[in-house]
Amino acid sequence: MAVEFPHRHLLEIRPLSEEDIWTILKTARNLKEVLKRPIPKVPTLRGKVVANLFFEPSTRTRLSFERAAKTLSAEVLNFSARGSSLEKGENLLDTVKNVEALGADLFVLRHPASGAPHFIARHVKGGVINAGDGFHEHPTQALLDLLTVLEAKGGFRGLKVAIIGDIRHSRVAHSDILAFRKMGAEVFVSGPGTLLPPEREALGARVCYRLESALESAEVVIALRVQKERHGRALFPGFHEYARYFGLTRKNLELTSPTAILMHPGPINWGVELAGELMDFPRQVILDQVENGVAVRMALLLLLLKSGETAP
Numbered sequence: 001m002a003v004e005f006p007h008r009h010l011l012e013i014r015p016l017s018e019e020d021i022w023t024i025l026k027t028a029r030n031l032k033e034v035l036k037r038p039i040p041k042v043p044t045l046r047g048k049v050v051a052n053l054f055f056e057p058s059t060r061t062r063l064s065f066e067r068a069a070k071t072l073s074a075e076v077l078n079f080s081a082r083g084s085s086l087e088k089g090e091n092l093l094d095t096v097k098n099v100e101a102l103g104a105d106l107f108v109l110r111h112p113a114s115g116a117p118h119f120i121a122r123h124v125k126g127g128v129i130n131a132g133d134g135f136h137e138h139p140t141q142a143l144l145d146l147l148t149v150l151e152a153k154g155g156f157r158g159l160k161v162a163i164i165g166d167i168r169h170s171r172v173a174h175s176d177i178l179a180f181r182k183m184g185a186e187v188f189v190s191g192p193g194t195l196l197p198p199e200r201e202a203l204g205a206r207v208c209y210r211l212e213s214a215l216e217s218a219e220v221v222i223a224l225r226v227q228k229e230r231h232g233r234a235l236f237p238g239f240h241e242y243a244r245y246f247g248l249t250r251k252n253l254e255l256t257s258p259t260a261i262l263m264h265p266g267p268i269n270w271g272v273e274l275a276g277e278l279m280d281f282p283r284q285v286i287l288d289q290v291e292n293g294v295a296v297r298m299a300l301l302l303l304l305l306k307s308g309e310t311a312p
């Protein structure tokens, strides 16, 4: 099978065509089969080195990139800011250039500064995957969200997707809005007014100041964590008020389609954006998202590292 993908990096959703996204989703669906084998390992990326560079905390993204790379037999270099020479004053570019000198072919970068992966992409020979940059984008999260919706709903066109929470500061919201709209879904966003973008900056999503308008007949509901660490000042009275007016409950989810699925990128603040009673909500697919994260990241590693070659 020849691997064809017309990109060297994955920095954001915008440059991906609908066809590129279908390529990623179909590749991920094929690779899911590998993860279910008794010995989930293939030699596809033997000899390649993937560097996971995390300058911000992560559980799902970091571990799933590691699992994805190891399943494809790549070597993995894991870097966390804490305990590194950053603490002795080394800067981002020097850090990355040193990891490149250690043999990295591809860099997975999470960084608190929006645009950091774009900057690094201009200075390294290998590809760069944005694993979340400031409040700009988290494109691999959007792609795994698409895969999860595809599996649950069979397609995207005309689907009502409601994204609830801190839209303004969420890189997941930005990538999800762009990705779901590109695939033909209708996106509605809702949350406290101070956490919503103005309509003209909502990337084509419909802004709803009333939660009910966003939830009504939605087929997909994505709850987001309040990004307190990115606010700088108090933007709403407190978590108690947030939960009261914008927290999702069994009651307000009754407004959605009876077949609606509930998603969350994690980490979840139970009792804030999701009521504790939703832990056993039958149509929540939050761990499916995590599982799909491995397959989507395997697909991206394969497409970016093997494009132009024949995959075994």
Ligand code: CP
Binding pocket: 057, 058, 059, 060, 061, 062, 132, 138, 141, 265, 266, 267
């Ligand atoms: N969804 C997500 O990015 O989770 P982590 O911060 O744990 O990677």
